[in-house]
Amino acid sequence: MHSTNAPASRILVTGVGANPGFGLTRSLTRLGHTVIAADARPHAPGFLLPTVIPQVIPLAADPQYSDVLEKVCRDLAVDAVVAGIEHDLVPLVDMRPRLKATGVRVWLPDAESxxxxxxxxxxxxxxxxxxxxxxRTWLPEQIDEIPDGVELVVKPARGHGAQGVHFVNRREHARVLCELVPAALVQERxxxxxxxxxxxxxxxxxxxxxxxxxxxxxxxxxxxxxxxxxxxxxxxxxxxxxxxxxxxxxxxxxxxxxxxxxxxxxxxxxxxxxxxxxxxxxxxxxxxxxxxxxxxxxxxxxxxxxxxxxxxNYVETLAVGDAEAPQRNGHSRPVASPAVQVRPDARRNASPFLYGAETAAVGRVLRSGQYGHTDVTEEFEQRVARFLGVPDAVAVASGTAALHTALLAAGIGPGDEVIVPSLTFCATIQAILATGATPRFVDIDPATLCVTDTLIMDAVTDSTAAVVPVLFGGRAVDLSAVRDELQERGIAVVEDAAHAFGSRTPDGRRVGATGALTCFSFGPIKNLTCGQGGMVIPRSPQEADRVRRMRLLGVVQSQDERANTTTYRVDGFGLRYQLSGINAAIGLAQLDHFATTANERRRLWRAYRDALTGLDGITLVDVGEDATPHLCQVLVPDRDKVFAALRGQGIGVGVHYPPNHLQPAFATWHRGTLPATEQVGEQILSLPFHQHLTDNDIEHVVSVLAAALDASGGTS
Known part of the structure; x- marks a missing residue:
């Protein structure tokens, strides 16, 4: 697919129920644009294309057309409008001044053209x-002027395509059809x-x-x-x-x-x-x-x-399911069958966002018949390394696998202690335990939900072998002030950057390119998804080699080498942690559009920030200007009541995460209180955050949140 110099934008395409608008929508999404798919028919096929934002609008002849379209453009922050059907051209030409006033671009000839x-x-x-x-062309009143023997076409003078087109051989037949075809025209065939x-x-x-x-x-x-x-x-x-x-x-x-x-x-x-x-x-x-x-x-x-x-060109089946009555009146949402979810909205806390090329990429791998670690996996490793600006990257099956193998590659094992914040997904702790080491839980800065260098150094003991800072929500963690001291004491820094692919440090370096042993997750709802996957960014070629051996059961030879020999050698511990070429293909397709992903996630986070401004009783957790946000979180009083109220109104809020030091499975390593973590654990609320959301969705979430806070007495 060709690239374009124009920035990734939000483009509204009309007429997505017809072939031109449908094809244009698909092509624009493949170029990385967000498409608002508009049509007068609630079952328009274009509504079923992945990633589109469907909008039912009136027919172009409807007096409400211009007002509805302008409102859609405002509500959904549309950057440009493209007509996919002729009938929309006339009102769009008339609307140009109104659209320009709202910052919406169109590219149309003049009204006469x-x-x-x-x-x-x-x-x-x-x-x-x-x-x-x-x-040759005749109006109905000129039929008598048509010469004998001319084969004719009767069609609507303002029609399009083959609709209402009839072929006849005689003037008399054309005359009858002109009575039946609205605003008819007769042409020579x-x-x-x-x-x-x-x-x-x-x-x-x-x-x-x-x-x-x-x-x-x-x-x-x-x-x-x-x-x-x-x-x-x-x-x-x-x-x-x-x-x-x-x-x-x-x-x-x-x-x-x-x-x-x-x-x-x-x-x-x-x-x-x-x-x-x-x-x-x-x-x-x-x-x-x-x-x-x-x-x-x-x-x-x-x-x-x-x-x-x-x-x-032939027809394509987009969806099969049971019919369903309309769920909502007006022009806000198309009707869909239960088998098809048209667009994830604020009912979802998180949702993967696909650009359309992922399906074809997976299909190519399936057709190849090679589904394990393949050259597609290695291409994904190379592309991620180039993206980060690092010498190497090692793909594994998940973010948890990345943490496990990275800790082992750093020499962490039984008898070692690993400093880790309690506020993280339990996978972080399980990866530490899987090495035989023990977690030493530390508190966080409640403003960022991340550890600080002071909190880390206060927790260091003679048994400390590693520190696992969690880059919560996408925020980079700066340990530069203590990195030399940690290195002198032989303490490895293994970053849990599951949330932070695409983020940068304050000095402009990408997370993963700071010299720390870094672990990314490419799970279903991460900033970049492989469906499931992870990546280790090693500190040295030796570390990369250790991870590569461990991810494939400790086997020394590569897959290509094993194919050309009658034996292979296993020289150490290993697990089946390799990344399938199927998952890598998804990651490659995602990586092509990651600039769009990062920009949109930042835009959505800022939209939440602006909408929450002035709302009493909550504190927005700031991810920083350099992050590619993974979460949008607030601290609220009486969280459980607010959570229940929002869920009751269909808002997909979540909690990331219950503190691990309070979990039964990790009670053995509970060492006193962690006051900031425990307070945050009672107040944290994750708002719906994914690329399918519109500004309307965000305003709706904040409105329901405000009402829930008011009902719980949480506002001041």
């Missing part, structure tokens, strides 16, 4: 005036090779044209098409674009007869449904459209293409 393309009689008049060959030209016209009027022959057409859609080049056709298409003063993305249709004559039949001021062939042939149509949409230069060099590329 739109009218000339939507009204087929007006289009015929423009072509005729400019000497561009086109089918053309024969020959039908073509579509996918076009992008920049703001200076310079056009790129990609030609596709429609080899097999079913119900107005090209089932089979092939790219080709013909200078005569290209010239006529460009003349047509100039005649109507087209701008932005559009498509021109026409015929090449058996004797080589070319005629133009339509120009649509939106992307064509068959544009995936154009992109498969090498033209960056959607990427350059987005550049133009955001006022960036269109790179026409990226719009060249290969001829002879063939695309076969």
């Amino acid at each position: 739109v009218h000339a393309c939507i009204d087929k009689a007006a289009f015929h008049a423009v072509l005729t005036a400019n000497g561009i060959p086109c089918p 053309l024969y020959g090779h039908e073509f579509t030209a996918d076009c992008l016209v920049d703001r200076d009027g310079v056009a790129s044209v990609i030609l596709r022959r429609r080899d097999l057409v079913k119900a107005g859609l090209a089932a089979v098409s092939t790219t080709f080049d013909d200078p005569v056709v290209r010239d006529l298409v460009v003349r047509t674009l100039n005649a109507v003063r087209a701008r932005g993305v559009c498509c021109v249709q026409g015929f090449v007869s058996d004797d080589g004559a070319v005629a133009i039949t339509e120009l649509n001021m939106r992307i064509a449904g068959g544009f995936p062939l154009t992109e498969a042939a090498g033209a960056d149509l959607v990427g350059q459209m987005v550049n133009g949409l955001f006022g960036l230069p269109v790179d026409h060099g990226r719009l060249t293409y290969e001829t002879g590329k063939v695309l076969t």
Whole structure:
């Protein structure tokens, strides 16, 4: 998939129930944009595409269309609107001043140009005036002027596609159909090779044209098409674009007869449904459209293409389930079957966010027949290492496996003591115990939920062999002031960075690139997901080698080496901790879009911060400006009552985490009170936080939280 220079944005696409809007939505999500999928039909197929935010809006002819669309743009912080269907063009042209006032971009020609393309009689008049060959055209009152023997097409003058199109051989039949077809038009039927030209016209009027022959057409859609080049056709298409003063993305249709004559039949001021062939042939149509949409230069060099590329298009089953009655009135949410969850919202505390390429990536691995540690796993390791700017990265099956193997690689074992905050997921403690070492619980700074260098050094004993700072919520933990002393005493620092992939330290280094032995989790709801997975960032090649041996049962040889020999050697302890190529493929697809992930998570966290400002009775846990946030948490009085009230209102709050030193399984290592941890443990509340959330969702969560605080007496 091609890249675009425009930043990842929130783009509303209309008409996602039709082929052009559906395809455009899919392509934009693959480029890393968040798409608000809009359609008048609650069962529009585009609503079922992964990651979209579905919105049911009125038909373009509805008087409420403009007001509803403007409200959607405001509520969902839309950056730009693209029409996927012709009928939306007229109101969008009229709305341009209103949309501009709200900071929403559109890229449309003027109203006269739109009218000339939507009204087929007006289009015929423009072509005729400019000497561009086109089918002869008659209005219903001109039927008597049609010569005998002309095969005819009766169609709506403002229709689109094959809807309402009828073929007849006699004037009398055309006359009857003109009574039945609303606002009918009669045209001469053309024969020959039908073509579509996918076009992008920049703001200076310079056009790129990609030609596709429609080899097999079913119900107005090209089932089979092939790219080709013909200078005569290209010239006529460009003349047509100039005649109507087209701008932005559009498509021109026409015929090449058996004797080589070319005629133009339509120009649509939106992307064509068959544009995936154009992109498969090498033209960056959607990427350059987005550049133009955001006022960036269109790179026409990226719009060249290969001829002879063939695309076969067929229907795709998106979902199967039982029918369900509408759950909510108005235009806020589409109807969906119970088998399909359209969009995770504030009812979910956390949810993975997929960009669309993950499915194909997994499919490629499945088709390869190699599902264990493969070259895909090693590519993922290399890509993560490059992303972090470190020499090496070792993939393992989970974040817990990363902690376990990292501690073992650092030499931690029975008789050793490991300093660790009690406020963490129990997996951290279980990984320490799995080495035979014992945890020494320490308190936290309640403002950050993280350990400090002072708290660490106060807990160090002669038995201390390692420190495991937990980068809670995504915040980096700075131990630089005591790192030299820890090193002199032979105490390893093993960072539990399960929450912190993508975060940076205050001096700008990425977490994982600070010199500490660092462990990441790529579980289902982490900042970057592999479905399940983890990564160890070693401090040395020797440490990397130890982790690699342990992750595959202590076997010395690599998989490739074992395939070429009759034996192998096991020289130490190991477990089946390797990362499957299936999971690595998901991680690679996620990594392609991680800049978007990081930016969106930061934006959502700031949206919560702004919405919570002025709400008495709560304290927002600050993750810092350099974090890629994993959680959004508040400290609230009477937490259990507030939690129950929010859950009762369908808000997916959670608690991260109950203190470990109070857990029965870890009671053996309980050493007195940890006052900050215990107070936080009674007050911590994790708000819904994932990339599917909208600003509306966040405002709703905060509103319900305010009411719950008021009811519990928690506000001052």
